[in-house]
Amino acid sequence: MEKDQVPQDFGALEGVRKVLYATDENGNYTKVKTAGWEPENIALDQVWEVINEKVEAARQKVLAGKASPLLFYLEKNMLTKWMLSELTGISWFRITWHMRPSAFARLDQKTLEKYARAFNISAAQLLKPE
Amino acid sequence: MVFGIGSGLFFSYLPFVKLNGLPVTSYRILPGWIFKRVSNRLGISMHSTTFRSETKAMEELDRTLEKGLPVGLLTSVFYLPYLPKALRFHFNAHNIVVYGKRNGKYLVSDPVLEEPCEIDYDDLVRARFAKGTMPPKGKMYYPTTVPSTVDFKPAIVKGIKQTATDMLNVPIPLFGVKGIRFLAKSLKRWPDKLDERRAILYLGQVIRMQEEIGTGGGGFRFIFGAFLQEASNHLQQPWLQEVAQEVTETGDRWRDFAFEAGRICKGRASSSVSYQTLSDILMECADREKAIFTKLKKITL
Secondary structure, three states: OEHHHOOEOOOOOOOOOEEEEEEOOOOOEEEEEEOEOHHHHHHHHHHHHHHHHHHHHHHHHHHOOOOOHHHHHHHHOOOOHHHHHHHHOOOHHHHHHHOOHHHHHOOOHHHHHHHHHHHOOOHHHHHOOO | OHHHHOOOEEEEEEEEEEEOOEEEEEEEOOOOHHHHHHHHHHOOEEEEEOOOOHHHHHHHHHHHHHOOOOEEEEEOHHHOOOOOHHHOOOOOOEEEEEEEEEOOEEEEEOOOOOOOEEEOHHHHHHHHOOOOOOOOOOOEEEEEEOOOOOOHHHHHHHHHHHHHHHHHHOOOOOEHHHHHHHHHHHHHHHHHHOOHHHHHHHHHHHHHHHHOOOOOOOOOHHHHHHHHHHHHHHHOOOHHHHHHHHHHHHHHHHHHHHHHHHHHHHOOOOOOOOHHHHHHHHHHHHHHHHHHHHHHOOOOO
């Protein structure tokens, strides 16, 4: 790729510029800064679309009383139950159990704090998601 | 230079390993390997440790910083608040350098950003102790002995030779040139095997792995081309310049691939561009790289 052909498609990188290696008029490589490239932006947008859909689905479930806020925060942080289990030290089975609103409502403060810490929020936020 | 000496260039397509539910393609060797190979080949010794305790990991970091040494840390991008939101996935192989501490904040040089930045204690702990695939476990490292003079020539030759072997001679069809062909063949069948949405997501993942920050564009191929040019000057072997030129052209074909794939993802592709076309471009890349590395394999001092 030649230096003057380096794309500058502003998008997912939000103003962070990354380095591309391109050739100058003599065919020698130099580093060129770029604001992004359309195909990469498309690919990134696409991934986020999927993630946001999952978060939205989880939100609806929580609002409908079919799942506890745990599910919403799990999706929002792009975690799996296994990762959450490693972060909190709470077993996979118990996490699955706490996904039920009824079980979640009975959680003690200590367990709530553990979850809240893993999601980097306060326990109060965990109880009342936006 | 480091990328080349460490034989960073590679290709692998692992359809049964899933990242975010999508098959993994990689344009480079495993994280950490470049580093290991470069240290070995240049005779640099590094001190590297992982931790089980978060507090101990941070104390050790503070102690090392007080000695005035910059420290390399393995982190997860998800927990680095200074990065653009769109790039923050659970990716546990991001290396940053911490070079000091000011007002309780750590001073960071991140390869993604142009300027140094700062990070809080809490955020850094989270980033160093992220979970999931390949957890960083608080890994930190710094050089202990650096030789005063380094002879780059043998290291360069070794690096190029190994890259060629990696690309041509791994006897498993998932890696190197064979891996590219495998991806080309599989990709053709995606629209039949998967529904349209999934096929597009599969494609998107390939584009991202190829063009993400740090690749230098074209799945590291341009960085490798730049390395070959440098190598040519160091070794006084002009023929490497011509090979560098070929690498550049191949990199351009990879970019074409990403461009057309992007159009399909956006649903803008005309009927002329199909998965078949993409597959053909990949096959061409495979053929070109085969020729390139067959030549490079014969390199001597």
